[in-house]
Each structure stands twice: as C-alpha cells, then as structure tokens.
Amino acid sequence: MVSLPFFAFIAVLPYALSLATPRQAVDFFDPTLNGGSMLDDAGDGLGEPLNVIISSLSSPDVLTESGFENYAKAIGFSTECLGIHIGGPQSANLGDGNGFVNQTVELRQDYGDATLGTCLESLIGGNHLRLYIQNGPDHNTGALFLAVSKEEDAEENHDIVPDGYDIGRDQLSANAIGTTSFGGVTYSTTGTNITGLLPAGSDGVNHDIATDGITTLLTVTIV
Ligand SMILES: *[C@@H]1O[C@H](CO)[C@@H](O)[C@H](O)[C@H]1NC(C)=O
Numbered sequence: 001m002v003s004l005p006f007f008a009f010i011a012v013l014p015y016a017l018s019l020a021t022p023r024q025a026v027d028f029f030d031p032t033l034n035g036g037s038m039l040d041d042a043g044d045g046l047g048e049p050l051n052v053i054i055s056s057l058s059s060p061d062v063l064t065e066s067g068f069e070n071y072a073k074a075i076g077f078s079t080e081c082l083g084i085h086i087g088g089p090q091s092a093n094l095g096d097g098n099g100f101v102n103q104t105v106e107l108r109q110d111y112g113d114a115t116l117g118t119c120l121e122s123l124i125g126g127n128h129l130r131l132y133i134q135n136g137p138d139h140n141t142g143a144l145f146l147a148v149s150k151e152e153d154a155e156e157n158h159d160i161v162p163d164g165y166d167i168g169r170d171q172l173s174a175n176a177i178g179t180t181s182f183g184g185v186t187y188s189t190t191g192t193n194i195t196g197l198l199p200a201g202s203d204g205v206n207h208d209i210a211t212d213g214i215t216t217l218l219t220v221t222i223v
C-alpha cells in the first residue's frame with residue numbers, strides 16, 4: 001500500500017524540480033520579440049548582423065567578459081593591437097530590457113600571437129568581432145551575441161570585405177567547433193545554424209553587404 005508521505009512527495013516534486021532548474025534554461029532570447037534587433041547600430045542608421053550567438057547553456061565561465069576573452073584567444077582572436085582601438089563603438093538592443101548598450105569589447109584575429117597579432121590584423125585586415133551580452137532585467141539569459149565580420153586592410157579603412165559577414169561568421173565557427181584551448185582551459189564547442197532570426201539580404205545592413213540570413217549558435221563547454 002502506498003503511504004500518504006509518498007503522495008505528498010509526488011505533490012511537491014514539480015515544485016522542487018522547478019527550483020532546481022536554472023532560471024532561464026534557453027539558448028538565448030530572440031531580441032526581436034521584445035523591441036530589439038538582430039542588427040546592431042553602427043551609428044548611421046544601419047547595422048552589422050549579430051551572426052553568432054554563444055548559448056547561455058554554455059559553461060558559465062565562458063559567459064563572462066574575461067572568460068569569453070580567454071575563449072576568443074583559443075579560437076584565434078585577441079584584444080585590439082596594444083589596446084589601441086580603431087573606430088567608434090557600436091551598440092545593440094538585445095530585447096533584454098536594457099535598450100541599446102555599447103559593445104562590451106571588440107576583438108580581432110590574432111594570427112597566432114595573442115599579444116601582437118592583432119596589430120597585424122589592423123594592418124592587413126582579417127576577422128573581427130564585437131561582443132554584446134544579453135543580461136538585462138527582462139531576459140537575463142546570459143547569452144553572448146557577436147557581430148562578426150572580415151575586414152579589409154588599413155588602407156581600405158577597415159571596411160568589410162565583400163560577403164564579409166558570412167565569411168567572418170563561418171571562419172570563426174570553423175575555428176571554434178571541436179576542441180580548443182588557451183591559458184590552461186580546454187573547450188569543447190558544438191555549432192548549429194539557425195535561419196529565420198536574421199532576414200537574408202542587405203536591408204538595413206551596414207556597407208550594403210548582403211548576408212545569407214544564417215546565425216550560428218555555438219555551445220561551449222569547458223572540459
Ligand atoms: C556608446 O559610447 C559612446 C562613446 O563613448 C557614447 O557617446 C554613446 O552615448 C554610447 N552609447 C550608448 C548606447 O551607451
């Protein structure tokens with residue numbers, strides 16, 4: 001015979017489980033559902049596509065600014081050349097209740113040298129990213145949204161190469177997927193493509209460069 005305490009246990013089980021579940025166990029929140037946009041604001045009424053998302057289901061240590069910078073170094077990016085920043089910040093509205101917020105950090109391809117390689121990127125061009133964190137009061141998922149693009153060299157004023165958004169996204173994810181490490185931390189990264197978040201084409205896109213409308217979702221686990 002089943003005892004009363006057993007029924008009491010069954011009754012509180014869903015409640016206990018909901019307490020044990022992370023606050024928002026989702027990869028990310030779609031910014032467009034709460035007044036945000038999958039294009040950032042480049043300051044000229046146009047924007048760069050947020051074409052890579054690091055899932056909030058990644059290891060929590062990857063989802064901080066310093067944790068992300070270490071991960072970025074593992075996949076070929078670093079802080080800007082000697083801390084010298086080229087160009088103004090861009091802002092994004094991730095629909096998380098924070099409204100438009102400036103990029104947290106801007107990183108460049110480091111050509112295999114985390115200290116000086118980004119100086120080379122500044123000269124010869126290469127891959128480039130801006131980071132935005134979805135951490136506002138409405139949808140505090142912790143997901144990282146990246147605007148990734150491949151740039152021309154300095155003589156071309158750091159414009160984006162033709163097809164540079166899709167190329168930048170694919171280069172970053174190709175470097176990221178699989179096993180990588182930096183600074184004694186090893187990462188295992190999986191990726192999937194999402195369509196329907198970003199419209200394909202060049203409407204509203206800075207430099208009038210069309211994209212295929214794909215956002216790549218990366219989930220990064222520290223192993
Ligand atoms: C972004 O930073 C610039 C320069 O520091 C500042 O003028 C601007 O108000 C900031 N924008 C936002 C949305 O915080």
Ligand SMILES: *[C@@H]1O[C@H](CO)[C@@H](O)[C@H](O)[C@H]1NC(C)=O
Nearest residue numbers: 170173191192193212214216
């Ligand atoms: C996403 O789509 C692009 C374009 O088709 C492709 O090059 C890339 O390999 C795909 N990435 C993943 C993780 O499937």
